[in-house]
Amino acid sequence: MSDGYIRLIPTDLNWQPTPEAATAAVAYVARLFADPGDSVEQVDHEFYDRVTLIDAGENTTRITCSRCDGDVDLEWFHDLIEEQGESFDDLAVTVPCCGAVVPLDSLRYDWPVGFARFEVTALNATRARYELADRELADVATLLGHPVTQILAHY
Ligand SMILES: [Zn+2]
Structure with a gap:
């Protein structure tokens, strides 16, 4: 259920x-x-x-990068949340697609x-x-x- x-x-x-x-x-x-x-x-x-x-x-089911338009691996996102939890002092992360440092709330979620x-x-x-x-x-x-x-x- x-x-x-x-x-x-x-x-x-x-x-x-x-x-x-x-x-x-x-x-x-x-x-x-x-x-x-x-x-x-x-x-x-x-x-x-x-x-x-x-x-x-x-x-x-899909996240895309605001910088390079590439797919952000969902597994990477889930690992990030698992490692550091759901609360943040700073939303900036280094995305795996292009290595840019972008805020998590700038990524595009389907x-x-x-x-x-x-x-x-x-x-x-x-x-x-x-x-x-x-x-x-x-x-x-x-x-x-x-x-x-x-x-x-x-x-
Ligand atoms: Zn990117």
């Missing part, structure tokens, strides 16, 4: 909301999946001390990933239209106090 996550993150990778705003955003997202026939296993939020990879799990110090997560949410609509993202942004984007992850 695999898990699906909707991960809502601020568009600014260093930005964090107040705890009150985080709680309000979680309550709002939980209500989005509260109609009859809809469901969600858990809605929660997480603050991170450092900039953290908000990955998309198995949804990411399925969006993000980098953030805060997220709201919804686990195994089900409804007719799975992901959040633009209007709903705008509501979350208003509650948090900063624009947000969504990462759809699958594990």
Whole structure:
């Protein structure tokens, strides 16, 4: 049984909301999946001390280099995360394709990933239209106090 996550993150990778705003955003997202026939296993939020990879799990199947347009070996990416974890003081890495030093958030991921110090997560949410609509993202942004984007992850 695999898990699906909707991960809502601020568009600014260093930005964090107040705890009150985080709680309000979680309550709002939980209500989005509260109609009859809809469901969600858990809605929660997480603050991170450092900039953290908000990955998309198995949804990411290809990464290309922002410098040389070459393929970045997925194995290299997974090894990097395994070795140094998902949190970063500095996103700059030396990519294997061309040896350039580029920030991880400049690489092109075939399925969006993000980098953030805060997220709201919804686990195994089900409804007719799975992901959040633009209007709903705008509501979350208003509650948090900063624009947000969504990462759809699958594990
Ligand atoms: Zn390259």
